[in-house]
Amino acid sequence: MTQTWHDVATLDDFAASDAIAVDVGHRQIAIYLVHGAVFATDNHCTHGDARLCDGFLEGHEIECPHHQGRFDVRTGAATGAPATVALATYPARLENERVQLLID
């Protein structure tokens, strides 16, 4: 399947939070703004029923709001218990203050 860059948000969408969620097709994706760069992962925690966009972002780590499991937003790797399963990640970029994701 062909992958295309999709506009999904703008920098203004991060005014209230450095972690937001967007719906793209059937997926809900969390986008994180870290030091002027954007990263994207699945929004649903791999440990339980929680939205990572509601978590606490510290550097490149997102802490789940439910049990405080942690993930590296660059790789999706689980970096803190009780999270053990990595998140899916998606290529993300900023183009003229628009956030774009490379997805099917």
Ligand code: FES
């Ligand atoms: S639901 Fe996210 S760490 Fe448990």
